[in-house]
Amino acid sequence: MVLECKHVWEHISGYLDGNLDAAVLEEVQKHLEHCEICSAILDSTRNILILTADERVFELPLGFSERLHARLETEMRGFTYGPSGSEEGDT
Numbered sequence: 001m002v003l004e005c006k007h008v009w010e011h012i013s014g015y016l017d018g019n020l021d022a023a024v025l026e027e028v029q030k031h032l033e034h035c036e037i038c039s040a041i042l043d044s045t046r047n048i049l050i051l052t053a054d055e056r057v058f059e060l061p062l063g064f065s066e067r068l069h070a071r072l073e074t075e076m077r078g079f080t081y082g083p084s085g086s087e088e089g090d091t
């Protein structure tokens with residue numbers, strides 16, 4: 001039995017959680033070895049999961065986001081001086 005990409009995608013969350021059947025796991029791993037698309041998807045899925053987990057683990061102190069927001073605003077203002085819509089080559 002050969003797994004297609006879309007089948008692998010269905011198993012990715014189970015793969016990351018370690019919930020797959022040994023047989024399925026083997027097929028998925030075999031597929032990932034030679035399929036760049038699915039390895040890339042697995043990579044980005046893993047990153048998203050780690051980010052979500054981090055968000056749960058870390059609680060930012062209240063003043064922090066406010067300060068960060070102010071800083072972002074200042075930096076964004078620095079980037080956007082000049083009239084908008086002056087990008088070239090869009091005709």
Ligand SMILES: [Zn+2]
Nearest residue numbers: 005035037038
């Ligand atoms: Zn694939």
